Structures are given as structure tokens and as C-alpha cells.
Amino acid sequence: MKSDNRELGALAGAGIALGAAAVGAWLSTREKKHHPDSAPGWTQRRNFGDYEVVGRTVTIRKPRTELFAFWREFQNLPQFMENVEKITPKGSGGRAVWTIKAPAGQSVDIETEIAREEQDTLIAWRSVEGSDIDTEGRVTFEDAPGERGTRVSLLIAYKAPGGKVGQAIAKLFMREPEVQARHDLKRFKMLMETGEVSTSARRKDQTRAAQYQQENAR
Amino acid sequence: MKALTWHGKHDVRVDTVDDPEIVNSRDAIIKVTSTAICGSDLHLYDGVIPMVQSGDILGHEFMGEVVETGANSTLKKGQRVVVPFTISCGGCFHCNIKQYSCCENSNPAEKQDASATLYGHPMAGLFGYSHLTGGYSGGQAEYVRVPYSDFGPIVVPDHLDDEKVLFLSDILPTGWMGAENAEINPDDTVAVWGCGPVGLFAIQSAIVMGASKVIAIDHYPHRLELAKKLGADTINFRETDVREALMEMSGGIGVDAVIDAVGMEAHGFAYDNMMDMVKQTVGIGADRASALKQAILAVRPGGRVSIPGVYGGMTDKWPLGAMMEKGLQLRGGQTHVQRYTKDLLDKIEDGTLDTTFLISHRLPLTQAADGYKNFHDNQNEWTKVVLKPGMEA
Numbered sequence: 039m040k041s042d043n044r045e046l047g048a049l050a051g052a053g054i055a056l057g058a059a060a061v062g063a064w065l066s067t068r069e070k071k072h073h074p075d076s077a078p079g080w081t082q083r084r085n086f087g088d089y090e091v092v093g094r095t096v097t098i099r100k101p102r103t104e105l106f107a108f109w110r111e112f113q114n115l116p117q118f119m120e121n122v123e124k125i126t127p128k129g130s131g132g133r134a135v136w137t138i139k140a141p142a143g144q145s146v147d148i149e150t151e152i153a154r155e156e157q158d159t160l161i162a163w164r165s166v167e168g169s170d171i172d173t174e175g176r177v178t179f180e181d182a183p184g185e186r187g188t189r190v191s192l193l194i195a196y197k198a199p200g201g202k203v204g205q206a207i208a209k210l211f212m213r214e215p216e217v218q219a220r221h222d223l224k225r226f227k228m229l230m231e232t233g234e235v236s237t238s239a240r241r242k243d244q245t246r247a248a249q250y251q252q253e254n255a256r
Numbered sequence: 257m258k259a260l261t262w263h264g265k266h267d268v269r270v271d272t273v274d275d276p277e278i279v280n281s282r283d284a285i286i287k288v289t290s291t292a293i294c295g296s297d298l299h300l301y302d303g304v305i306p307m308v309q310s311g312d313i314l315g316h317e318f319m320g321e322v323v324e325t326g327a328n329s330t331l332k333k334g335q336r337v338v339v340p341f342t343i344s345c346g347g348c349f350h351c352n353i354k355q356y357s358c359c360e361n362s363n364p365a366e367k368q369d370a371s372a373t374l375y376g377h378p379m380a381g382l383f384g385y386s387h388l389t390g391g392y393s394g395g396q397a398e399y400v401r402v403p404y405s406d407f408g409p410i411v412v413p414d415h416l417d418d419e420k421v422l423f424l425s426d427i428l429p430t431g432w433m434g435a436e437n438a439e440i441n442p443d444d445t446v447a448v449w450g451c452g453p454v455g456l457f458a459i460q461s462a463i464v465m466g467a468s469k470v471i472a473i474d475h476y477p478h479r480l481e482l483a484k485k486l487g488a489d490t491i492n493f494r495e496t497d498v499r500e501a502l503m504e505m506s507g508g509i510g511v512d513a514v515i516d517a518v519g520m521e522a523h524g525f526a527y528d529n530m531m532d533m534v535k536q537t538v539g540i541g542a543d544r545a546s547a548l549k550q551a552i553l554a555v556r557p558g559g560r561v562s563i564p565g566v567y568g569g570m571t572d573k574w575p576l577g578a579m580m581e582k583g584l585q586l587r588g589g590q591t592h593v594q595r596y597t598k599d600l601l602d603k604i605e606d607g608t609l610d611t612t613f614l615i616s617h618r619l620p621l622t623q624a625a626d627g628y629k630n631f632h633d634n635q636n637e638w639t640k641v642v643l644k645p646g647m648e649a
């Protein structure tokens with residue numbers, strides 16, 4: 039076992055066990071042995087082995103229940119997740135197929151299942167066994183002080199698959215994971231607080247979504 | 257439509273561009289009746305603000321008629337509105353505490369990274385400025401797409417002419433907030449650097465707020481004359497040693513509060529300013545802050561420093577020691593316009609504030625490039641330029 043893998047394993051054991059190793063690495067403040075300060079785990083100056091781990095928090099001036107309910111309807115997520123074309127629920131157990139945009143009108147599908155759910159507090163999902171991409175996500179909702187609304191933290195971990203093809207897929211999945219997650223979460227905040235996603239486009243055909251479609255039509 | 261577009265340093269042109277459309281549901285389209293050139297536009301004109309792109313439509317002081325509304329706009333077609341230059345959503349933490357120019361949502365997500373890197377936090381969206389602030393098309397145009405139109409624009413009564421209310425969009429609240437940030441008490445002597453439109457409105461505001469003496473500093477005789485007419489004492493910095501004069505004029509105590517209405521392109525041949533000018537020219541990104549540095553040395557211990565003047569980057573030789581050892585308070589910022597519009601509209605209506613005395617030139621929009629050149633080159637006479645898209649050339 040490689041040393042960074044061993045560390046992931048240890049963290050996983052100490053954290054909330056979601057099954058796969060990477061999730062443990064996000065978990066954060068409670069694990070004093072590995073995280074001597076109170077900052078979230080994802081802000082540490084360390085690497086997470088084979089996993090890319092991205093974490094980000096925003097405060098949204100809306101009640102926790104409302105935000106949770108919106109997110110739990112996975113079909114809503116493409117409204118602010120720019121690289122996700124659509125999310126299709128599969129059955130009633132929380133399984134869903136995420137269709138990720140790819141150049142030249144192509145797309146990649148990832149099937150996920152709900153790994154853990156706590157009403158109005160937490161939703162965690164992970165790719166099912168045998169997926170092209172090994173990924174997990176977790177969003178948590180926590181009351182912010184006073185009238186400030188809700189603190190929403192989004193964590194995404196994914197493992198770059200081996201081989202050229204795998205790596206190409208991973209690139210599509212999250213072109214720049216850090217940037218993508220940050221922007222997606224900002225757009226979620228905009229949508230919840232203002233009812234729309236801000237754009238400085240002067241015309242409809244100049245929005246990012248319209249330009250993406252034009253590129254693909256070529 | 258016709259619009260004033262930026263193409264590089266000292267190169268702005270009136271081009272024909274696509275009309276704006278309703279894009280989001282809270283948008284409105286405004287047909288511009290009056291728009292102005294601001295001192296902030298001169299920073300873009302001089303190329304000292306980063307991330308302005310060729311073809312960008314400038315202008316952030318504008319008003320006009322509502323001609324189209326999105327499904328969730330509360331405006332009605334035909335209404336006359338003045339539009340704040342700061343774009344604010346009305347729903348975020350900062351909007352909720354009335355710090356509108358710090359709105360977290362109006363700068364599109366993908367545009368926030370640049371200012372977040374530069375300043376530690378992203379800036380809000382501003383009309384017609386830089387892609388740091390969203391890259392929104394501006395108001396020196398025939399039509400403008402106004403986002404969050406249910407929140408920002410203020411409807412103005414028909415009996416008040418455009419010229420009376422236009423400056424509610426920016427420089428009037430900016431001068432007012434500049435004075436408010438100086439926390440003026442009745443016995444105070446307040447010094448204002450810069451007698452451009454912002455400085456003049458700061459002077460007028462400081463007098464309305466009850467300062468016992470306001471001292472205006474500039475080097476253009478006509479601009480100083482306007483300040484004098486408002487009731488200020490004046491100092492021409494080309495002829496007088498400013499700091500020595502301020503000490504004498506405040507009875508040896510020093511002025512209680514100082515307002516920097518000059519910003520990042522201070523004039524003058526002080527040693528530090530020359531150094532900064534060289535650096536700005538070669539693109540090292542040093543703001544020319546010599547007026548502000550002078551203000552910090554001039555203000556009395558325990559005094560207040562208010563900074564409506566715009567800065568965009570770093571500055572050298574910052575008088576940090578004076579700030580700390582004298583126990584100064586500093587406040588600045590892009591103006592929280594929406595906080596002041598209603599109250600200032602009342603003050604225009606009841607005659608407390610005069611908003612037209614500083615307008616020197618009115619031009620059709622098609623001559624906007626001339627307006628820029630003259631407002632930049634002939635500042636003594638060209639004190640404020642109003643552009644009118646509907647005016648005959």
C-alpha cells in the first residue's frame with residue numbers, strides 16, 4: 039500500500055464512514071489526531087493521494103429546509119452546475135444518472151447513489167460500483183448565526199481513473215475541480231437568494247449556456 | 257444602437273452595437289435620456305484600471321425611460337428612472353445590511369475570481385467599468401440592460417428635469433457618503449482634496465451636515481471658484497504649501513477630517529508622485545496616492561480619513577506610521593448608492609442640494625469621444641459632461 043493511501047484509509051476510519059476512502063479525508067474538524075486546528079479538513083496543506091478533494095462554503099440567506107429541499111431534487115442541480123447537462127432519477131432509492139457535458143455535443147454518464155442523508159442537514163452521494171469515474175459528493179447545511187441564513191458546504195472528491203481514456207473522462211467531469219465547485223456553489227447562492235443566476239450578457243445569445251450550445255452546434 | 261466603446265488608452269469611439277435584451281427575469285431595458293462622464297471613466301480612459309476589454313460599453317451614470325421589463329421586474333413601461341451605478345441584488349448578506357456596493361451576487365460567478373485574487377474578496381457588479389466588476393455594458397448608450405431592476409433604480413417625478421436627478425446615480429451619493437464617512441461634527445474643519453464633481457458634492461454635503469469650515473484643495477482656478485461659491489475656503493496647491501496652510505487655517509490643531517476626492521491619478525510634482533507615475537506608466541501597478549498621503553499627514557491626531565477617490569492596486573511609501581501613531585480612522589469604498597437615493601431625492605426636491613451648478617457641457621451621445629478628450633485635457637473648464645442620446649448634433 040502506498041503511504042498516502044494508508045493515510046486516506048486512516049482518515050476514513052476516523053471520519054463518518056461513507057464507505058469509500060476519500061470521504062474520510064474531507065472530514066475535518068472533529069478528527070483532532072490528524073487535524074490539530076479547527077479549520078475544515080479541505081483547507082489543509084496536504085494532498086489526498088489519488089483523490090482530488092475540493093471543498094467550499096458559502097452563506098445563503100435562506101432557511102436550511104428550503105435549501106435542502108431544492109438540492110435533494112437532484113434534477114434541480116443543473117440549474118447552477120454548469121458542466122452538468124441533466125440529472126435523471128433512477129428508481130425511488132435516490133439513484134440518479136448525471137449527464138456531464140463534453141465537447142462536440144458529446145456527454146458522459148455517471149450513475150450515483152445516495153450514501154447518506156440527514157433531513158435538512160446533509161446529503162452525500164457517490165458513484166456506483168463500476169462507474170467510469172470514482173466520485174463522491176457531500177453537501178451540508180448548517181444554521182448561520184443570527185439572521186444570516188444557512189452555511190452550505192460542498193465537498194467533492196474524485197479519483198482520476200487510470201489510462202489515457204480514463205483521464206480524458208476525468209478532465210471532462212471536472213475541468214478545473216476547484217474552480218468548478220467554487221463557481222457552482224456561487225451560482226447556487228445566486229439562484230436561491232435572487233431567483234436567478236447573474237450574468238453580464240447583454241443579449242440572450244451571449245450567456246454562457248447559449249455560447250456553449252453554439253460551440254457544440256458547430 | 258449607438259454606444260461609447262473602449263478600445264484602448266485614450267481611444268474611445270461611438271460604435272453601432274447590438275441592442276440589449278431582457279436576459280433574466282428581474283431585468284429591465286432602459287432607453288437612456290441622459291448619461292454622464294465620471295472621473296472614474298477617466299481612470300479607464302487612461303488605462304490604469306485592469307481588465308477593460310476592447311469593445312466594452314462604458315458609462316455608469318445614467319437615467320432614462322423603462323421600455324421593456326422582465327417577468328419579475330417591478331418597473332412599468334414609461335416610468336422615468338435613475339439607475340445606481342452599483343448593481344445590487346437586494347437579497348444577500350451585504351445588501352441586507354445596506355452595504356450595497358459589496359453585493360455578493362451581482363458579479364457573475366465566473367468573473368469573481370480576478371477581484372477575489374486581487375482584493376481577497378470579489379467585488380460587486382458595476383455598470384460600464386471593468387471585467388473585475390462583471391463586465392456589464394454601460395450607460396453611455398441608447399439602451400441598457402439593467403439587472404435586478406426591481407431593486408436598484410429609483411423612479412423620479414416628472415417635474416424634476418433629468419439634470420437635477422441624474423447624479424443620484426453616482427457622484428451625488430458618492431460626495432454625500434464621502435462626507436458621512438468623515439463623521440462631521442458642528443465645530444469641525446474638514447479638508448477636501450479635489451474639486452471635481454465628487455469633491456464638489458462632498459463639499460456641499462459637508463456644509464449641509466454642519467461643518468464649521470470646509471477647505472477645498474485643487475489647482476484649477478475655475479473648479480476652486482465653484483467650491484468657493486458653495487461656501488468653502490480654497491487652497492491652490494500649485495501656489496500654496498498645503499500642509500502648512502491647513503495647520504494655520506485650523507488654528508494649529510490640524511483639520512478634524514479629510515476627504516480624498518482625487519483618487520489614483522493625483523496631479524502634482526511631489527517626489528513620491530513622480531515615482532508612482534513612472535511605475536504606473538511602465539505598468540508596475542502603483543496607484544498615485546500622493547493626495548491621500550498628504551491628507552493623512554495633514555489630519556489631526558484622532559481624526560478621520562474618508563476616501564471616495566478610487567484606487568485599484570497597491571501603493572508605495574504608505575504612511576502607515578502616521579496612521580497608527582496618530583490614531584486615525586480610515587473609511588472608503590464604492591458608494592452604497594441605493595442607501596442614499598431616496599433621501600437625496602428629497603433634498604433635491606426641497607432645494608437643500610443644488611445638483612446642476614457643476615454641469616459645464618451638454619453633448620449628443622455621438623460626440624461622447626470629444627467629451628472624454630475635453631473632460632480629460634481641459635479639466636479647468638470642463639467640470640462635468642452630460643451626454644444626451646436624443647440631442648441633435
Ligand SMILES: NC(=O)c1ccc[n+]([C@@H]2O[C@H](COP(=O)([O-])OP(=O)(O)OC[C@H]3O[C@@H](n4cnc5c(N)ncnc54)[C@H](O)[C@@H]3O)[C@@H](O)[C@H]2O)c1
Pocket residue numbers: 294295296297298299426427430449450451452453454455473474475476479493517518519520521522523524546547563564565566567589590591635
Ligand atoms: N467611491 C465611488 O463610488 C466613486 C464614485 C465616483 C467617482 N469616484 C472617484 O472619485 C474621484 C474623483 O472623481 P471626479 O469625477 O471628481 O474626477 P475629476 O478627475 O473630475 O476630479 C479630480 C480632481 O482632483 C484634482 N486633483 C488632482 N490631484 C490633486 C492633488 N494632488 N491635490 C488636490 N487635488 C488634486 C484634479 O485637479 C481634479 O479637479 C475619482 O478617483 C473617481 O474615480 C469614486
Ligand SMILES: [Zn+2]
Pocket residue numbers: 294295296297316317341426427
Ligand atoms: Zn462614477
Ligand SMILES: [Zn+2]
Pocket residue numbers: 344345346347348349350351358359360361362
Ligand atoms: Zn446583494
